[in-house]
Each structure stands twice: as structure tokens, then as C-alpha cells.
Amino acid sequence: MYCDDLKRRLVDKEVSKVLGLLKVSAAITFDAGITACLENLESVPWSEEEEEKVISQLQLHDSVSEVLKRVSAEPSTSSRADDIFLNLLIVVLQAKDDKARREMKALISHLLREDASSNYGNHINRLDVSKDALYHLCHGCFSSLVLCLSEAMCVDESKQDRGILTSEISREADNMQWIVDILLHKTMGDEFVTLWADQKELANLHSKIPTMYRHEISRITSQLCIAIGRGRILVPKDIRYSLLSTWLEALYDDFGWMRRASRSMDKKLVEDGLGQTILTLPLLQQQAILINWFHRFLNKGDGCPNIQKAFEVWWRRAFIRQYVAESQLQITVCDIQIETFQ
Incomplete structure (x- = not known):
């Protein structure tokens, strides 16, 4: 409280200690301390464990919207959740690098499973992909497979042509x-x-x-x-x-x-x-x-x-x-x- 530059003194302090000081400052209405703690929390990275502690404590305080922006979405963002997921899935399906495509498929699948089984927050506005979006992608894969197989019927017998075509069909089937x-x-x-x-x-x-x-x-x-x-x-x-x-x-x-x-x-x-x-x-x-x-x-x-x-x-x-x-x-x-x- 008697420090000339409280914000500087909080540098390198653990998030839990900053939260403890914030709690005390709020209890005695120490505005400078509250401001310094909030500025610190807004700037430093959090571990997932620290994130839970920050969210649970800051929800009890006023004027913390800037701090919580990193974990909360604007209503307009939540309403575009389906578009976000659809775009991500399309990018993965169209990826040029096979290794990166496999890694991102595994990542998205893992996140969808984790999301479905998690106990975090409000499930109503959860970022998710809709049935319509997934079936839109299915129809696209159908069209691609029909095109690939149609081309296969007319393929040149050179090894290069066979290799490219096999790769394309395998890729589209894997996407599906x-x-x-x-x-x-x-x-x-x-x-x-x-x-x-x-x-x-x-x-x-x-x-x-x-x-x-x-x-x-x-x-x-x-x-x-x-x-x-x-x-x-x-x-x-x-x-x-x-x-x-x-x-x-x-x-x-x-x-x-x-x-x-x-x-x-x-x-x-x-x-x-x-x-x-x-x-x-x-x-x-x-x-x-x-x-x-x-x-x-x-x-x-x-x-x-x-x-x-x-x-x-x-x-x-x-x-x-x-x-x-x-x-x-x-x-x-x-x-x-x-x-x-x-």
C-alpha cells in the first residue's frame, strides 16, 4: 500500500499472490491496489489452473471486463460459431500438406471430444459445429469422389497418373x-x-x-x-x-x-x-x-x-x-x- 509503484512491484509475482492482494485491496477499498492487480492480471499469461482461479475470483468484482476478454466472447462471436467451425473444417479438408492435414484432423477431433465431455461453464452458447454444416461438407465430399472416380475411368496408364489419382481418391475418402x-x-x-x-x-x-x-x-x-x-x-x-x-x-x-x-x-x-x-x-x-x-x-x-x-x-x-x-x-x-x- 505504501509502495510508490505497486504495478512494478507485482512484476514476476505468481498469479495466486496477485489474486490474494486483489482480494485484500477490494475488501478495504484500496483503489490503487485494485487497479494495479487488474492491470497485472490483464497482462500476464495464465496456466489453465490459474485461469480457473482468475475467472472464479474476478466474477465477484466490478470493472474487470478487460481482464476477462481473453476468456469470454462477444455475443456476435458466439452467434458465428458455426461459421467459424465450418471454415476450419473446410481449410483442413483442402490442406495441401498431408502431414499437417492429419495433425489438424487429430487436433480438431480431440477438441470436439474434449468439448463434449467437459464441465466448463455454460453449454448453451458453446462453440460447436452444427449438423447442417457437417452434412454440407458430406455433400461436397460426395461430389469430389464422383469426380475422382469418373477421372479414374479415363486415366492414362502411366505410373505417374495412377499415383496422382490414387492419392486424390484416398484423400477424399479419408476426408469423408x-x-x-x-x-x-x-x-x-x-x-x-x-x-x-x-x-x-x-x-x-x-x-x-x-x-x-x-x-x-x-x-x-x-x-x-x-x-x-x-x-x-x-x-x-x-x-x-x-x-x-x-x-x-x-x-x-x-x-x-x-x-x-x-x-x-x-x-x-x-x-x-x-x-x-x-x-x-x-x-x-x-x-x-x-x-x-x-x-x-x-x-x-x-x-x-x-x-x-x-x-x-x-x-x-x-x-x-x-x-x-x-x-x-x-x-x-x-x-x-x-x-x-x-
């Missing part, structure tokens, strides 16, 4: 996988299953180009099957069947390349997800798909996903248990009626 991963984490993936099942043009182009160009695209199908198989996506059976009708043959054809080309691919996870997805369908659809798989697996072996566990479940359902839905329903209804009259 990333957006799908975000959608799944945010439980917004239901609509994407329908969109992916409806990509007839893309699937048709996919079937006409060499596997070496296209196998990364089938990883999108495997993502969806894993999510459906785990119950993370809930879509009607018609959509599930349409997904497999459009993309299952492509997944079979590309499976061997997917295994060889991607170290990160979990073979068992994909097989389990695919098998569980098939088992969610009506029994006759299970039968058609699994008998077709049985013949294919005998000819392809490890080049085809091994879903024999699903085959066993279907077999027991079809020939051992022989559950009759209509009879069981009648029994259940009768039981209910008996209990009612009693």
Missing part, C-alpha cells in the same frame, strides 16, 4: 471418413447412412475401376457397419438393407486391399460390425446375404471378411430355434387378456 467419425461421435450419423445407401452413381463408378484406386472408399461402409453393429446408429431395417445392397459387394471386393494397405484397420472389428449389421435384418434377408457370403468366402478366403459367427447365429435362428413370431404374439396377447380378466 473423418466427417463421418465426427457425425458418429456427435450421434448425428443416422441421416448419413441413408445418404450413403443412396449413392448409386458412386457405387456404380466404384465397381468399374481397379481396386487399388478405390479400396479406401469401402472403409466408409465399414465405419457405418461397425456403428450399426454397436447400436450407435439407429436406422430402419429398409435403410440397413439398402446400405448393404448398395455397398456390400464393394466391401467384399476391397477387403483384401483394405487389410494390406491400412495398418490402422481392425479386421475383427469390421467383421463383427458387418456380421451384427446383417443380423439386424429380417431372417430371409439374412439368409440371402449369408448364403452368398458362404460361397464367396470359399473362393476368396482371407480376401473376404470372415463373418462365420453371424452365419452360425442365422443358422440357429433358421433351423434350430425356429421362432414363430405370429404364434408367439398370439400367446403374449392371450396372456395379457387372461391377466386382465383375473
Whole structure:
């Protein structure tokens, strides 16, 4: 209090000590001390632990808006949150440097997960990306993939052309996988299953180009099957069947390349997800798909996903248990009626 230059005396002091002095100064209405402490806090960097202490204490004081500007957004900024996130995602998807693109994808994914699980502050105005923004990016990726596959059908057979094209398709497929991963984490993936099942043009182009160009695209199908198989996506059976009708043959054809080309691919996870997805369908659809798989697996072996566990479940359902839905329903209804009259 008796220092000629209190602001200078606070240089190099720990944030906790400055906060302690601020508390005392406020209690005795020592204006010069309050001003010096606030100027110090506005200027120095804070650790995350110190930040929490600063916010909790300064919210009790008047005239601290300048200090808290580094942690609070203007209402206009919060209202533009979706635009900010959309622009960030677009920049990542269009990045030229592959290593930097992978790092920023990992960073954004980590921050979105951290944001969803954090307990900080008010969740209402949280900076976030909307469903509309993510699906806007999905449609852009669809267009890019169709263009790449169309070009692949006319590609020159030179190694240089093949290498460039393979890289472009892989890049666009990886972009789509990333957006799908975000959608799944945010439980917004239901609509994407329908969109992916409806990509007839893309699937048709996919079937006409060499596997070496296209196998990364089938990883999108495997993502969806894993999510459906785990119950993370809930879509009607018609959509599930349409997904497999459009993309299952492509997944079979590309499976061997997917295994060889991607170290990160979990073979068992994909097989389990695919098998569980098939088992969610009506029994006759299970039968058609699994008998077709049985013949294919005998000819392809490890080049085809091994879903024999699903085959066993279907077999027991079809020939051992022989559950009759209509009879069981009648029994259940009768039981209910008996209990009612009693």
C-alpha cells in the first residue's frame, strides 16, 4: 500500500499472490491496489489452473471486463460459431500438406471430444459445429469422389497418373471418413447412412475401376457397419438393407486391399460390425446375404471378411430355434387378456 509503484512491484509475482492482494485491496477499498492487480492480471499469461482461479475470483468484482476478454466472447462471436467451425473444417479438408492435414484432423477431433465431455461453464452458447454444416461438407465430399472416380475411368496408364489419382481418391475418402467419425461421435450419423445407401452413381463408378484406386472408399461402409453393429446408429431395417445392397459387394471386393494397405484397420472389428449389421435384418434377408457370403468366402478366403459367427447365429435362428413370431404374439396377447380378466 505504501509502495510508490505497486504495478512494478507485482512484476514476476505468481498469479495466486496477485489474486490474494486483489482480494485484500477490494475488501478495504484500496483503489490503487485494485487497479494495479487488474492491470497485472490483464497482462500476464495464465496456466489453465490459474485461469480457473482468475475467472472464479474476478466474477465477484466490478470493472474487470478487460481482464476477462481473453476468456469470454462477444455475443456476435458466439452467434458465428458455426461459421467459424465450418471454415476450419473446410481449410483442413483442402490442406495441401498431408502431414499437417492429419495433425489438424487429430487436433480438431480431440477438441470436439474434449468439448463434449467437459464441465466448463455454460453449454448453451458453446462453440460447436452444427449438423447442417457437417452434412454440407458430406455433400461436397460426395461430389469430389464422383469426380475422382469418373477421372479414374479415363486415366492414362502411366505410373505417374495412377499415383496422382490414387492419392486424390484416398484423400477424399479419408476426408469423408473423418466427417463421418465426427457425425458418429456427435450421434448425428443416422441421416448419413441413408445418404450413403443412396449413392448409386458412386457405387456404380466404384465397381468399374481397379481396386487399388478405390479400396479406401469401402472403409466408409465399414465405419457405418461397425456403428450399426454397436447400436450407435439407429436406422430402419429398409435403410440397413439398402446400405448393404448398395455397398456390400464393394466391401467384399476391397477387403483384401483394405487389410494390406491400412495398418490402422481392425479386421475383427469390421467383421463383427458387418456380421451384427446383417443380423439386424429380417431372417430371409439374412439368409440371402449369408448364403452368398458362404460361397464367396470359399473362393476368396482371407480376401473376404470372415463373418462365420453371424452365419452360425442365422443358422440357429433358421433351423434350430425356429421362432414363430405370429404364434408367439398370439400367446403374449392371450396372456395379457387372461391377466386382465383375473
